[in-house]
Amino acid sequence: MTGYIKFKNHRNSELSSDIVLFNKPEYVYIPLILGKDENITLVVKKGDRVKKGTIVGKSKGNLRTSILSSVSGEVIGFEEKYYNNGKKVKCVTIKNDFKEELEIRQNVQKNITNYTKEEFVSKLEMAGIIGLGGAGYPTYKKYDTNKKITTLIVNATECEPGVMSDYAIMKEYPEEILESIDAIMDINGIKEAFIALKKTDTEIINIFKSYIGTYLKIKLFIVKDVYPSGWERNLVKQIKKTTYKSFPTEKGIVVNNISTIFAVYETLKYGKPLVDRVITFSGEGLVNPCNIKVKNGTNVAEVINSIGGYKEDDVRIIAGGPLMGITLPTDDFVITPTLTSVTVMKTEKRMLPSECMRCGKCVTACPAKLSPIIIKEHLSDIKRLKALKAGNCIECGLCSFVCPSKINVREFVKKAKQIIREEK
Amino acid sequence: MTKFDMELGPFIPNKLTTKKHMRTLLIALIPIIIFAIYKHGYIPYSNNEISFNEIFYPLIFILSGAFTGVLIELIYARIVMKKNKTRIIERVEKSYSYMPGLILALILPANTPIYILIIGTFFGVVFGKLLYGGFGKNIFNPALLGFMLITFLSKLNIIQIYKDGVIIPPFSPSNLDGIGSYSEIVKPFGDLYDFLFGNIPGALGVTNSALIILAFMYLSSKKVIKWEIPLIYVGTVFIMNYIIATIVGIGLWYPVMQILSGGLLFGAVFMATDPVTSPVTPIGKIFFGVALGILTVIFRHTLSHPESIMLSILFLNAAVSLFDKLGSVARFNFDRVAAIYAFAIILMITTSIFIAKMYTSDLEKVANLRQGNTITVSNLT
Numbered sequence: 001m002t003g004y005i006k007f008k009n010h011r012n013s014e015l016s017s018d019i020v021l022f023n024k025p026e027y028v029y030i031p032l033i034l035g036k037d038e039n040i041t042l043v044v045k046k047g048d049r050v051k052k053g054t055i056v057g058k059s060k061g062n063l064r065t066s067i068l069s070s071v072s073g074e075v076i077g078f079e080e081k082y083y084n085n086g087k088k089v090k091c092v093t094i095k096n097d098f099k100e101e102l103e104i105r106q107n108v109q110k111n112i113t114n115y116t117k118e119e120f121v122s123k124l125e126m127a128g129i130i131g132l133g134g135a136g137y138p139t140y141k142k143y144d145t146n147k148k149i150t151t152l153i154v155n156a157t158e159c160e161p162g163v164m165s166d167y168a169i170m171k172e173y174p175e176e177i178l179e180s181i182d183a184i185m186d187i188n189g190i191k192e193a194f195i196a197l198k199k200t201d202t203e204i205i206n207i208f209k210s211y212i213g214t215y216l217k218i219k220l221f222i223v224k225d226v227y228p229s230g231w232e233r234n235l236v237k238q239i240k241k242t243t244y245k246s247f248p249t250e251k252g253i254v255v256n257n258i259s260t261i262f263a264v265y266e267t268l269k270y271g272k273p274l275v276d277r278v279i280t281f282s283g284e285g286l287v288n289p290c291n292i293k294v295k296n297g298t299n300v301a302e303v304i305n306s307i308g309g310y311k312e313d314d315v316r317i318i319a320g321g322p323l324m325g326i327t328l329p330t331d332d333f334v335i336t337p338t339l340t341s342v343t344v345m346k347t348e349k350r351m352l353p354s355e356c357m358r359c360g361k362c363v364t365a366c367p368a369k370l371s372p373i374i375i376k377e378h379l380s381d382i383k384r385l386k387a388l389k390a391g392n393c394i395e396c397g398l399c400s401f402v403c404p405s406k407i408n409v410r411e412f413v414k415k416a417k418q419i420i421r422e423e424k
Numbered sequence: 425m426t427k428f429d430m431e432l433g434p435f436i437p438n439k440l441t442t443k444k445h446m447r448t449l450l451i452a453l454i455p456i457i458i459f460a461i462y463k464h465g466y467i468p469y470s471n472n473e474i475s476f477n478e479i480f481y482p483l484i485f486i487l488s489g490a491f492t493g494v495l496i497e498l499i500y501a502r503i504v505m506k507k508n509k510t511r512i513i514e515r516v517e518k519s520y521s522y523m524p525g526l527i528l529a530l531i532l533p534a535n536t537p538i539y540i541l542i543i544g545t546f547f548g549v550v551f552g553k554l555l556y557g558g559f560g561k562n563i564f565n566p567a568l569l570g571f572m573l574i575t576f577l578s579k580l581n582i583i584q585i586y587k588d589g590v591i592i593p594p595f596s597p598s599n600l601d602g603i604g605s606y607s608e609i610v611k612p613f614g615d616l617y618d619f620l621f622g623n624i625p626g627a628l629g630v631t632n633s634a635l636i637i638l639a640f641m642y643l644s645s646k647k648v649i650k651w652e653i654p655l656i657y658v659g660t661v662f663i664m665n666y667i668i669a670t671i672v673g674i675g676l677w678y679p680v681m682q683i684l685s686g687g688l689l690f691g692a693v694f695m696a697t698d699p700v701t702s703p704v705t706p707i708g709k710i711f712f713g714v715a716l717g718i719l720t721v722i723f724r725h726t727l728s729h730p731e732s733i734m735l736s737i738l739f740l741n742a743a744v745s746l747f748d749k750l751g752s753v754a755r756f757n758f759d760r761v762a763a764i765y766a767f768a769i770i771l772m773i774t775t776s777i778f779i780a781k782m783y784t785s786d787l788e789k790v791a792n793l794r795q796g797n798t799i800t801v802s803n804l805t
Contacts, residue, residue, distance in 0.1 A: 318433070329428055330428055350431065397433055
């Protein structure tokens, strides 16, 4: 198979799948950003009292989504904090009063299928549910369509090496996940659902197998343990043998991350808004790598302190996994639903890049079928860049990983992608 | 106080480096070099043709090719980089200049005077590599450029590389156009096993097909060469010669002999795959291989040219960027590729038929061939 690479020990065998709690931050810093969109209307002011789920900001445009407070307490001001895109973003600072009051209270629903499609969509919107796989696309938008949805694909492949947050959720809440999928199918009239799992995650496969019996319409779909098998286009292609232009909804398919499915469950069952998530803290630079359930807006430095701090004095702190993540100049950055993991690595000296010998490994490695090195050679020729479809890059990092000359090819393709985007 | 280092991802180290890449290539060449010493040193010595000291002449020859390349690079770096020692060392270390001279030594006949090799290496490294800006930037295979110069000089009778009367398969003493019966073409050199194990006349390192096939498998398993190119190149030559042989009426031995002779395997594995001068896209590599095959067959059959491999590779080196232009875009559009695949196959078949017709028009010869063929079949089975 071209374009996919198997990483040894992608499930960090030294990392337990238990979930540690860190839910009492004194302050939270809610970043006013959604995806790449920083054009957020602020709806609270200094001194306002907020509860869990209170809207603090709203994005404009047709992807309108609310940004919610993750604690109850008082807005004490606004400050800039580093965000997982590597930049500083304006945040709402909230002092926690530890009362855990909810904005919207709701009785526990015995039967979570008792929603109409409209109620379901507005409930997800109110709860601020966004994709927890990393992209952060508003989940309600995927269901808010006139097109008939026929298939639900649940992405549980979690392919970045070392990241285990989905794994931990699956191990802890398999029944809830299945119930949630079943309810989503019922409410939206979806005929079939697939849970895409990695072949090597046998423990999880067995857990699901022992619960799946009564859910006749839910099937497990086993994919190879390669990177990036969790790429949405690849999953849709493998499972439904079809391709799409921009969104799988075009073909009546919805793809959700498995952690998102669990968040949907909590919303439908308890009315819980998206205020926290499980994040993997891993890497050789940490004393105690683990999976932590942590509130949005928590400062990463506090979390790392609480689990024993750093093993080394010189580290790289990476927002994200070791392949797609980026380093930050400080551990003083905020946790958001789009952050799947924090990786801390020893600072190691890199080899300097040497001349490209045109071995073509980046071309064979690219899962999006791009030709990274040719894109690099034609950075000044925008017409050629378009023909080379540089805009299709998914930034998986395989081209840079395989390069024997240690050229960071991905950065050039990213630049090309930007050139194309800016021209439009 | 914890210090946070900024660096661009990915953060998983990969052990494969260019240096290791080149080292693997060298390892693959070692058995071939040892065989060259055995065939051109030990055997002549045991036949009392040369003295003991001359056993290692092939090795000295090969090493002097490699050494010349490094020396030229060193002198050049010295001129360009003045006296900055670390930069000079780095430049020489990262230019892998021993490769062209080493490869050139292996594609020249044994007993070529060393000065000829040095001239060729000099030409190849200077005009094939340095003038383009060094390792990674050249268009033509430097070793083949050197070889081209040497061939050219020998055609002008300025130098002589093969002794008078030496004939190298796939051409035979009686059939210089490259086609004939088994007894005409293979018999003078032994049988096909002699072709496979290098017991035929030819350049220093190219005759032992078995060792080259092993090297190919080793390099492919280490993911060091673009394996598609040699596979498709040799495959194309085989299929085309199979079609020609079938039409002319000779046996399967003919295409087998074609791929085991004339340095085809060595050229396909070690020179057509030179990363710098071959396409990088999968589809580009496939068409590059097919084009090499077609050109080689045309050159061998129409020009009766023993240097057909060199010519094919050099010609197509010039077209590499075209192959990549096609290959990089065609990945998104299968219909377009399908048409070109079809075109390539048709071209292969029609060229083969055309060449075969050229031979079958000579009726007397065909009659002889078909007669000879009876021997062939029994020889193959």
